[in-house]
Amino acid sequence: MSGIGPERTAALAERVEAFVRGTVIPYESDPRRDHHGAPTEELVAELKDRAREAGVLTPHILPDGSHLTQRETAAVLTASGLSPLGPLACNTAAPDEGNMYLLGKVGSAEIQARFLKPLVEGRARSAFFMTEPDGGAGSDPSMMKTRCHRDGNHWIINGRKAFITGAQGAKVGIVMAKSDDGACMFLVDLPDPAIRIERVPNTIDSSMPGGHATVAIDNLRVPADQMLGNSGEGFQYAQVRLSPARLSHCMRWLGACIRANEIATDYANRRMAFGRTLIDHEGVGFMLADNLIDLKQAELMIDWCAGVLDSGSLGTAESSMTKVAVSEALMRIADRCVQVMGGTGVTTDTIVEQVFREIRAFRIYDGPTEVHKWSLAKKIRRDWKGAQAESGAT
Template identity: 70%
Template sequence: MISAEVAETVRRVDAFIRETVIPYEADPRNGGHGPTDELVQEMREKARALGLVAPHVRPDGSHVSHVETAALLKASGYSPLGPLAVNVMAPDEGNMYLLHKVATAEQKRHFLKPLVEGRTRSAFLMTEPDGGAGADPGMMKTTARPDGNHWVIDGRKTFITGADGAAFGIVMAKSPGGATMFLVDLPNPAIRIERVLDTIDSSMPGGHSVIAIENLRVSADQVLGEIDQGFRYAQVRLAPARLTHCMRWWGTAKRAHDIATGYAVKRHAFGKPLIDHEGVGFMLADNEIDLKQAELMIDWAAGVLDTGAHGTVESSMAKVAVSEALFRVADRCVQILGGTGVSRDTVVEQAFREIRAFRIYDGPSEVHRWSLAKRLKKLNTPA
């Protein structure tokens, strides 16, 4: 259920994206490793003037429902720059959610408040290279060892979104009894960016970095939540974050579909508009079906989370179904546009790249299917 207040905010976000943000897509500051912080802040100042920065967070710091968040983020995603402009982009949005749930009052003041206000960026340092944590976080190699009232952290991380330019990071490391999360101000001399990877996607400021952590000393008050509870907190963050990815990229896929539909109506071949050729018209019809099914899947999984359930199974199902449906939509749009579809004359080319990467973000489809199959085996194996 969406309140009248949130419904009005959705309408305002939609208008802001269409009227103010979309023209920024051609801005030269929108580069291969994401838009510059200067561009993001310029858009955010315009959003701030309209009261649209982090519209999913209430003035008291609490979040609107997951179903309401879905409506807001789908509207924001109509441009790849939209979630950044209104401050609902990953990894910041997921970090906001986790900090609200777990952080101390002082941690919220220092880290969460400026993040929600859209004045800083953050990073989430979990994934590792060299056979470390990835889809299987239990393989974590980065270590945190206690040293009096401090912890000493060593290891390497990779594909760390937004680390270049972030004001702080949530660092996850293996501790004596499990895994622990730590809040660290950035930059820090003990956290070194080895390189920023060149990747297929280009929507997130700072790109995705490979990072070395060497003799990082943090105090006890920088522990996020409880010691050794990092894996549990990762699930607190990741179940909703999988869904918010679905929400944002749904908006982008809808934009690509709208562009392809407009093209198919206007463009003629063999004596009639492209849309009148079944090969094209049926692709657009399939897009409508995939978009609606994806939307229903998002709202179903969000509704489960709103009941207070953990939602891991539902978010895994949605992540697989939605990411693959939206990729089919984007792929068809490229095909319908022909040569224009592989050019940067429209945003469809970027939508295709971003949504392809989305099939890997927060766990590739195969890992989620494997997890769901394990659950089926457990439920159906006699005791």
């Protein structure tokens, strides 16, 4: 990947940061929220219009349709994440950012024109339908119960999905189902009467429009040319999406924790207790020092994994390590920020309490920490067996 180079990347990231700090942050107190606290479609559309005017809408995708390198993307997405509303405004939020990446990599020209273009232009939101309830696909996608079969020039899909981020209000859907050949991936227009939202539960996080819906799919008919690739190749395409998507989450939430730490630092330097500012009490000062250490380590992990992906590797193990290390580090940072700020830290007077909630959810979505560690342990075992076989040891 050629990208745009370090100087143009730095300039772009600075523009995104200036936009988020100057334009987006004042919207954090905007009351236009849905039943679980997420910004309404009206608010998101207004924010995207402001980003379009500022020239920072979808900044990670260039006018010719090419994508920034992962290292360049890290600078831009971290800047967009300085506010929970920033990724929505700049069109770098999940699941759209990951879906745009996937369609840009493997979508046909027809699919890109019909489904990718409105996403890049910020005119539509999308949803990725993979996770299932009732013992179906989740951390183990091989358990997929949603089925599909060929019917002339169409495929018929039946099943249920759960925790589908942004399904309510989405216009583009990527649906995974299993045929006799294996997993398949389809592009669909939304809404569709065959895709019915059963419920949208209230959840600990509140940054993503449309929530995390449970969905029933009843005899959904999809034209055959809306399948990505061939029947049975769905998991292959899922891997193209998942490693960069895990890393993108790390980038955005790093930005959020940088901001939370700024707020906590400002508080600790202003608030007096026992005759001194809080920062002068070691118990507080050391927490903020630990935050700086964790922020730097998270930044370095992201840069390392981005370099692996830029080399052309799928980076499955590397993205698992980075997701674990960064999500756990950011959780520590968010927790310390709340603690430093005491009672103020658990109020909605600042975004610190929201960042804490969002990071807690981040430790689960795109694979819980424990699943990634289990996957890495299996790799350690495979690598050991391979080394033993190569050396002729028994």
